[in-house]
Amino acid sequence: MSKLVLANEGVFPVVNDKNGQPIADKPQTGLLMPGTIQGEGKLAGVPSLFIRLSSCNLRCIWQMEDGSYCRCDTTYASFHPDKTIEMEVNEVFQWLKYNLGTVKHVVVTGGEPLLQKKPLTELCKKIKEELNLHITIESNGTLYDEELAQWIDLFSISPKLSNSEPNADKLASYNLKESGPFKFHADRRRNVNALQAYIDICNQSDKELQLKFVVGKHEDYKEIKADYLQQLSNYNSNDILLMPLGATREEIALSAPMVLEMSIDNGWRYSPRVHIDLFGSKQGV
Numbered sequence: 001m002s003k004l005v006l007a008n009e010g011v012f013p014v015v016n017d018k019n020g021q022p023i024a025d026k027p028q029t030g031l032l033m034p035g036t037i038q039g040e041g042k043l044a045g046v047p048s049l050f051i052r053l054s055s056c057n058l059r060c061i062w063q064m065e066d067g068s069y070c071r072c073d074t075t076y077a078s079f080h081p082d083k084t085i086e087m088e089v090n091e092v093f094q095w096l097k098y099n100l101g102t103v104k105h106v107v108v109t110g111g112e113p114l115l116q117k118k119p120l121t122e123l124c125k126k127i128k129e130e131l132n133l134h135i136t137i138e139s140n141g142t143l144y145d146e147e148l149a150q151w152i153d154l155f156s157i158s159p160k161l162s163n164s165e166p167n168a169d170k171l172a173s174y175n176l177k178e179s180g181p182f183k184f185h186a187d188r189r190r191n192v193n194a195l196q197a198y199i200d201i202c203n204q205s206d207k208e209l210q211l212k213f214v215v216g217k218h219e220d221y222k223e224i225k226a227d228y229l230q231q232l233s234n235y236n237s238n239d240i241l242l243m244p245l246g247a248t249r250e251e252i253a254l255s256a257p258m259v260l261e262m263s264i265d266n267g268w269r270y271s272p273r274v275h276i277d278l279f280g281s282k283q284g285v
């Protein structure tokens with residue numbers, strides 16, 4: 001079996017380790033049980049366990065309406081993978097299994113999970129075959145893999161707009177250099193063929209899709225239409241979601257009214273970030 005590289009939260013929220021032994025720390029949710037709820041998208045509110053994989057091929061830094069910058073809310077899994085956990089697929093499976101309780105939904109997120117498509121396919125196949133759980137994958141939509149897709153129930157795809165590009169001013173404000181993925185973000189962020197593949201597989205099966213756009217500026221709707229929706233075919237407008245930009249309650253409160261208006265105006269769905277309302281901006285919730 002091959003190995004996965006997990007971000008420092010690994011499988012979360014948990015009360016047991018991969019051997020089924022109780023761990024000393026209680027979950028970041030403050031609850032005395034494993035599991036949280038899916039905070040975003042169509043399944044918001046559904047009890048779930050998360051698996052966060054390390055590394056990303058993008059480097060998102062947005063600008064908010066008030067001019068301030070807001071970067072990726074999981075930099076420990078994207079910009080600077082730190083305290084990562086390398087673990088056999090089997091061990092990740094055990095870790096998940098020993099924390100399930102009555103939870104039936106697993107969410108694989110990152111970083112960008114498709115960067116580890118081979119071991120991730122092994123893990124998802126095992127979760128499906130042995131536990132028959134519902135699997136959501138949270139991805140930036142720059143990559144698609146037919147083999148992995150077989151094992152996924154909900155593709156939660158978050159395509160990135162030009163407002164996410166890390167330009168010189170943004171980089172300077174975070175003391176970052178224009179190297180590595182920062183340099184490639186603009187070229188990589190939009191892959192219409194991959195998005196079409198997600199739409200097509202969902203139309204040919206009972207798998208589900210949500211295209212969840214993070215919106216920080218009023219003019220973003222034009223780009224969603226011209227650079228994405230007009231380039232795609234056979235998608236369902238119920239699958240288009242807008243989520244307010246922001247990693248904290250305060251940032252979300254700032255962008256939410258504008259995003260709400262844009263959703264109603266265009267007939268798109270609004271996605272909350274319930275876990276931030278409930279738990280604040282914490283890792284592992």
Ligand SMILES: Nc1nc2[nH]cc(C(=O)O)c2c(=O)[nH]1
Pocket residue numbers: 036037038039040050074109110138275285
């Ligand atoms: N509760 C909860 N819901 C989430 N939905 C998407 C998440 C993510 O970080 O991808 C996330 C997360 O980290 N926690």
Ligand code: SF4
Pocket residue numbers: 056057058059060072073074077078079110111112140
């Ligand atoms: S694609 Fe997602 S994980 Fe990667 S840098 Fe952007 S917000 Fe972070």
Ligand SMILES: [Mg+2]
Pocket residue numbers: 073074
């Ligand atoms: Mg996220």
